[in-house]
Amino acid sequence: MVEERVAGPIQTIHPSNFERVSWFLSPSKSHMIRWLVLASMSKDKTRISFDGMPGEDIHSMANCLEKMGVVIKREKKFWDIQGNGPHGFSIPNEVLDCRNSGTTMRFLIPQLACFSSSAVIDGDWTLRNRHLESSTNSIEQLGAKIDSSEDNLGAPYTIVGPLNSGIVKLDTSKSSQSLSALVLLGPRMSGPIIIETIGRSVSNRHAQLTFEIAQKTGSKTIWNGEKEIIIQPWIPVCPKNVKIPSDLSLAAFGIVAATAHNTDLTILNPPNPEDGIGAEIIFDIMEKKPKEPMELDLLNCNDLLPALSAFLALGPGGRIRNASHARFKESNRISKTIEMLSHFGLVVEQCEDGIQAEGGQTPRKPENVIDVYGDHRLFMTAACIASKTGGKITDKGVWSITDPLFAEQIGFN
Numbered sequence: 001m002v003e004e005r006v007a008g009p010i011q012t013i014h015p016s017n018f019e020r021v022s023w024f025l026s027p028s029k030s031h032m033i034r035w036l037v038l039a040s041m042s043k044d045k046t047r048i049s050f051d052g053m054p055g056e057d058i059h060s061m062a063n064c065l066e067k068m069g070v071v072i073k074r075e076k077k078f079w080d081i082q083g084n085g086p087h088g089f090s091i092p093n094e095v096l097d098c099r100n101s102g103t104t105m106r107f108l109i110p111q112l113a114c115f116s117s118s119a120v121i122d123g124d125w126t127l128r129n130r131h132l133e134s135s136t137n138s139i140e141q142l143g144a145k146i147d148s149s150e151d152n153l154g155a156p157y158t159i160v161g162p163l164n165s166g167i168v169k170l171d172t173s174k175s176s177q178s179l180s181a182l183v184l185l186g187p188r189m190s191g192p193i194i195i196e197t198i199g200r201s202v203s204n205r206h207a208q209l210t211f212e213i214a215q216k217t218g219s220k221t222i223w224n225g226e227k228e229i230i231i232q233p234w235i236p237v238c239p240k241n242v243k244i245p246s247d248l249s250l251a252a253f254g255i256v257a258a259t260a261h262n263t264d265l266t267i268l269n270p271p272n273p274e275d276g277i278g279a280e281i282i283f284d285i286m287e288k289k290p291k292e293p294m295e296l297d298l299l300n301c302n303d304l305l306p307a308l309s310a311f312l313a314l315g316p317g318g319r320i321r322n323a324s325h326a327r328f329k330e331s332n333r334i335s336k337t338i339e340m341l342s343h344f345g346l347v348v349e350q351c352e353d354g355i356q357a358e359g360g361q362t363p364r365k366p367e368n369v370i371d372v373y374g375d376h377r378l379f380m381t382a383a384c385i386a387s388k389t390g391g392k393i394t395d396k397g398v399w400s401i402t403d404p405l406f407a408e409q410i411g412f413n
Contacts, residue, residue, distance in 0.1 A: 006125050008395035010369055011379075013386040013412050018261040023254030024268045025246035026052045026403045030206055030277055032244045033061045033103055034184065034213045037111075040070040041187045042083035042217065042238045049078040050244040051269055055402040060101040064108055064121075067092040086187035086235055091115045095156065098123040100330065100374070100401050105155065106135045106177040110185040113144035113161040122156035126330045126374045130154060134171045134178040141168045142193070165191030172207075173199030174328045179229075180210035186219060186231045195229040202325045205278040205300040245271035248279040250403055252307035255285060256384040257410065259314045260363065279304060285311070293359060294318035302326040306337045306381040309355050313346040314385075317359025324353040330375040340382050343370045344389060365389040376401040383410055 027050035036058070039046035062072050062079070069090035073080040089111065096112070098104040098121065105123055109132070112119040122128075131154050136146050142163040149156055163185075172179055179201075182193055201207070204225065211223045217236035223229055246269045258265035265286060273280050278301030285294075294312065298304055299322035312318045326333035334355060338348045343366035348357040363385050369392045372378035376398045383393060387410050399406035407413055 005373065007371065008374070008398060011383070011393045011396035011412070013383055013391055013393065015365075015390040016387055016411050018257065018263055018387070020263050021254050021258040021261065021265045022268055023251055023265060023409060024052060024405060025248065025250050025270070026405065027054055027058070027244040028247040028271070028275070028277075029055055029057045029103070029402060030209060030247075031213070031275070032058050033107065034180070034210055035238070035242050035244070036061050036065060036081065037107055037184050038213065038217050038236045039081040039083055039238050039242075040065050041086045041088070042236045043085045044083055044238070044240070046081045046083065046238040046242060047078050047240060048081065048242045048244060051077075051246065053404040055404060056099065056400050057101040057103060057402060060097075060099045061104040061107070064096045064098060064104060067094060067096055068111075083236075083238070089114070091117050092119055096121040098127060100124050100126055100376075102127060102130055102132075102330070103177055106132060106175075107181045107184055109135045109157065109159065110139050110163070110181050111188070112159045113139040113142070113146075113163050114188050115161050118158050118160045120156055120158050124374070128155050130328070130330075134175065135181060138168045138170055138178055138182060139163065142166055163189065165189055165193060167194045167196065169196050169198055171198045172201040174202065174325050176201065176203040176207035179207050183210045183214055183219070183221065183231055186214070186221070186233055187236050189231075189233045191233070193231040195231065197227050197229070201225070203278070203300055203302065209277050245275035247402065248276040248282055249301060249303050251282045252279070252304050252311070253380045253384050253406070255282065256307050256310045256314070256381055257387060259311050260385050260388040277301070290316045292316055296320045298323040298326070298354065302329070302333070303377060305333050305354070306340070306377045307384075309337050309348055309357060310341060310346070310381050310385060312359060313341060313348055313357040313361045314363065315359055317357055319351070319356045320354035322353055331373040331378060333375065333377070336373055336375065336378055337381070340370055340372060340378050343368065343382075343391070344385050363389050366391045369394060372398070374398060380406055383412070387411060
């Protein structure tokens with residue numbers, strides 16, 4: 001049985017006029033969540049600093065780590081994490097609630113599987129509807145037992161370990177997060193994990209980010225895209241101070257707003273290009289200001305699909321390719337993006353691996369409430385268009401998952 005959809009309250013957005021769009025980027029959850037896990041397994045204190053406000057996904061990971069015995073001091077501009085060492089996690093005495101964060105659940109499933117006693121991990125209705133087979137299968141291959149809900153093959157999961165070193169056949173064709181989760185498991189293992197990847201790997205830049213951050217803490221594992229990866233145990237030694245870059249993928253919403261209002265965009269705090277983890281295409285769009293149809297490859301950054309689909313329809317038109325894995329996010333982002341844009345009278349066609357859109361389309365005010373299915377990136381894309389047309393959207397507040405300042409930036413409350 002699929003978990004019943006629970007729609008959030010409706011957000012009404014009134015049309016406004018922007019002479020120019022300025023966009024401030026929240027800290028990268030991809031960087032910060034990985035550093036939180038490794039800092040928790042170090043033996044010392046790590047200060048993680050950032051600009052702006054961390055999104056709710058980051059807080060979800062921190063909340064779960066605290067339930068596993070990690071002390072995290074959260075200040076306005078930095079968080080201090082007191083590491084307990086590779087084997088310092090304690091068995092949580094209550095359910096770990098990941099809320100909306102698929103990254104948190106995927107990363108913590110293997111960590112819980114290290115315990116000989118059972119632990120339970122759960123999330124909101126969107127997570128309960130996401131079947132995380134690659135995550136659960138990987139720990140079962142290493143000796144853990146996992147039980148899912150009787151009515152649903154997804155969460156809540158009851159997990160019992162311990163884990164043994166060994167071989168894992170891992171499907172990386174839908175997400176790279178299960179691979180990242182096994183890399184982050186390395187410090188708690190007594191022997192190596194040998195991973196044999198299956199299928200065409202997606203979101204490779206995010207996986208590479210995990211290897212790079214792990215190497216900064218002492219891991220010797222290197223991944224160059226080979227099918228076989230050997231993860232050796234190590235004791236993480238984190239820098240005393242870690243600076244989290246801004247999340248470049250969030251600038252895609254600024255592009256939608258600027259295109260809808262036919263004005264220019266300024267990113268107030270862009271990250272270095274090497275920290276864009278696949279979203280560097282945004283820099284290209286801003287620099288070239290294309291007038292002709294574009295072909296965009298989102299193999300390594302499918303999170304951009306909703307916003308860039310809107311951009312193509314409002315702007316130059318074109319094709320998004322290699323984004324079939326966007327179907328496995330909080331929603332089926334290909335079909336739900338097309339549905340959302342249709343409310344504005346924007347016509348976008350579904351392709352096998354993405355979308356195609358004619359450019360130069362003019363949005364109109366939606367006649368009905370737009371359901372974004374609990375997906376924050378669908379909401380933010382719709383809200384940017386609605387800032388021009390007006391409209392009503394479900395799941396008020398869902399933007400805080402990645403960008404707590406979004407409502408302020410787009411001009412509603």
